[in-house]
Amino acid sequence: MDSRNGFTLIEVLIVVAISAMMAALAVGYSGVERDQMALSVEETKISQFILQARSLAIATYSNSAGAACGYGVAFDTSNETYSIFAYVPATTTCNIGKANITWNSVSNSEKKYTDETWLIHPQNGITFSGASMPAAILFYPPDPDTLIFDGSGALMDQASIDLSSSDGQASHTISINSAGQVNF
Numbered sequence: 001m002d003s004r005n006g007f008t009l010i011e012v013l014i015v016v017a018i019s020a021m022m023a024a025l026a027v028g029y030s031g032v033e034r035d036q037m038a039l040s041v042e043e044t045k046i047s048q049f050i051l052q053a054r055s056l057a058i059a060t061y062s063n064s065a066g067a068a069c070g071y072g073v074a075f076d077t078s079n080e081t082y083s084i085f086a087y088v089p090a091t092t093t094c095n096i097g098k099a100n101i102t103w104n105s106v107s108n109s110e111k112k113y114t115d116e117t118w119l120i121h122p123q124n125g126i127t128f129s130g131a132s133m134p135a136a137i138l139f140y141p142p143d144p145d146t147l148i149f150d151g152s153g154a155l156m157d158q159a160s161i162d163l164s165s166s167d168g169q170a171s172h173t174i175s176i177n178s179a180g181q182v183n184f
Helices: 009-059 103-107
Strands: 070-076 081-087 110-112 126-129 136-140 145-149 158-165 171-177
Touching: 009 070, 009 081, 009 126, 009 136, 009 158, 009 171, 081 136, 103 136, 103 145, 145 171
Parallel strands: none
Antiparallel strands: 070 081, 070 136, 081 110, 126 158, 136 145, 158 171
């Protein structure tokens, strides 16, 4: 009768090899999952900023001089930041009408809403991309009307905020149209 009190060297090597292969698969998989999770978090955060700006425009409508005439979200693709801003024209009350709002009046009248919503950088490894990236989205009460400006100051009917991982293998898109509908 042959009794064994342990494992042979071959058995131990096979177990170590299988464990190493499983660990390599798990490490590779977790990197992809980490990028997907970071994209999802950033997509949700930017969408919440857009929806918060729209809610602020509805909730704080005022027609007095010096009051915010609307709220929006500005995107700076060169510095990779985004911010919620209050639109406060210096020389007029708020009933100037949507047709009279230009990119110059918005960009010269952006006021910081809060420190927590100003010049926010996406998470490490997440970048803005895409051709139809807006420079700013402004919600102008009381409806609120949605004004989407491109980088040259022209109004857009719709825009896409494309987020991608630094390696370019994963991406998410947030879209908004001139009716204020946000899809992500």
